[in-house]
Amino acid sequence: xxxxxxxxxxxxxxxxxxxxxxxxxxxxxxxxxxxxxxxxxxxxxxxxxxxxxxxxxxxxxxxxxxxxxxxxxxxxxxxxxxxxxxxxxxxxxxxxxxxxxxxxxxxxxxxxxxxxxxxxxxxxxxxxxxxxxxxxxxxxxxxxxxxxxxxxxxxxxxxxxxxxxxxxxxxxxxxxxxxxxxxxxxxxxxxxxxxxxxxxxxxxxxxxxxxxxxxxxxxxxxxxxxxxxxxxxxxxxxxxxxxxxxxxxxxxxxxxxxxxxxxxxxxxxxxxxxxxxxxxxxxxxxxxxxxxxxxxxxxxxxxxxxxxxxxxxxxxxxxxxxxx
Numbered sequence: 001x002x003x004x005x006x007x008x009x010x011x012x013x014x015x016x017x018x019x020x021x022x023x024x025x026x027x028x029x030x031x032x033x034x035x036x037x038x039x040x041x042x043x044x045x046x047x048x049x050x051x052x053x054x055x056x057x058x059x060x061x062x063x064x065x066x067x068x069x070x071x072x073x074x075x076x077x078x079x080x081x082x083x084x085x086x087x088x089x090x091x092x093x094x095x096x097x098x099x100x101x102x103x104x105x106x107x108x109x110x111x112x113x114x115x116x117x118x119x120x121x122x123x124x125x126x127x128x129x130x131x132x133x134x135x136x137x138x139x140x141x142x143x144x145x146x147x148x149x150x151x152x153x154x155x156x157x158x159x160x161x162x163x164x165x166x167x168x169x170x171x172x173x174x175x176x177x178x179x180x181x182x183x184x185x186x187x188x189x190x191x192x193x194x195x196x197x198x199x200x201x202x203x204x205x206x207x208x209x210x211x212x213x214x215x216x217x218x219x220x221x222x223x224x225x226x227x228x229x230x231x232x233x234x235x236x237x238x239x240x241x242x243x244x245x246x247x248x249x250x251x252x253x254x255x256x257x258x259x260x261x262x263x264x265x266x267x268x269x270x271x272x273x274x275x276x277x278x279x280x281x282x283x284x285x286x287x288x289x290x291x292x293x294x295x296x297x298x299x300x301x302x303x304x305x306x307x308x309x310x311x312x313x314x315x316x317x318x319x320x321x322x323x324x
Contacts, residue, residue: 038074230256
C-alpha cells in the first residue's frame with residue numbers, strides 16, 4: 001500500500017468552490033480502535049461548504065481535509081471490522097481522499113443491497129435526522145413532522161424516516177418543482193414557500209408536532225404559529241438568520257420546546273451511541289426499502305470544486321457524492 005494518496009485541499013486554507021484542488025497527501029495511519037478505509041465514495045454536505053469558506057473549523061484532533069461521510073472497504077480492521085469488510089462511516093473529517101481513518105464504532109455495515117455510492121449518502125444525514133427528529137424532537141407514530149427544505153439531503157432523508165416511523169409529513173420548498181418533488185418523495189402535504197403561507201397550510205392540516213428547521217429566524221414566527229401544544233422545534237442550521245426573538249408567553253401557552261444540535265463536535269462515545277441507535281432503528285428501514293438515499297449527482301474526487309458549486313446552486317434534490 002502506497003504511503004501517499006490523492007486528497008482534496010483548499011488553496012489558501014479557505015475560499016470559493018474553485019479553491020478546491022486535488023493534491024498528494026500522506027495516507028493516514030489508524031490509531032488504537034480505528035479502522036482504515038479505502039474510500040469508494042464520499043458524501044458532500046453543507047458543513048463542508050461552511051468549512052471551505054472558513055466558517056466551520058474542524059474540531060480538535062479531526063483532519064483538516066473536508067468530508068464527513070464515506071463508504072468503502074476496510075483495509076486495516078479494528079473492533080468488529082476486518083480487512084475486506086464493506087462499510088459506510090461518519091467521520092470528523094478526511095472523507096475527500098483515497099483513504100480515511102475512523103473510530104471503528106462509527107462505521108456501519110452497508111444495509112441491504114445498496115451500492116457504495118448510495119451508502120456514502122447515508123451517515124451524515126441519517127445520523128442528523130435521527131438525533132434531531134427522533135431524539136431531540138421525540139417524533140412518534142401518528143404525529144406530524146414539518147420539515148423545511150424538503151428536497152435537500154436532510155429533507156429527503158427526514159421525509160423517508162418520518163414516514164417509516166408512522167408519522168405524517170409536511171414538507172416545504174422554494175418553487176412549484178420542489179413542491180412536486182417533495183410529494184413524489186413521500187410527503188403527505190408539500191408547500192411552495194414562494195407562493196404559499198406554510199403556517200396556514202400546516203394549521204389547516206392539524207398543526208405540527210415537530211418542526212425540523214434549517215432556516216432559522218425568518219421562519220420562527222410561522223413555525224411557532226403552526227406548532228401544536230406540546231410541540232418541538234429543532235434547529236440544525238440558520239440559513240435565514242441566527243438570532244431568534246422569542247415570545248415567552250406564547251412558548252409557555254403552547255408548552256413548546258425549542259432545541260437544536262450539531263453532530264460533528266460530539267464526543268467519540270456519543271457518536272458511537274448514536275451509531276448503535278441508528279443501526280438498530282434506521283438500518284432495517286434501508287434494508288426494507290423504506291429509506292432510500294436519493295443521490296442527485298456524482299462527481300469524480302478531482303472535481304470536488306464542481307460538486308461544491310452544484311450544491312451551492314441549490315437546485316439539487318437529495319445528495320451530492322464524490323466518487324473516488
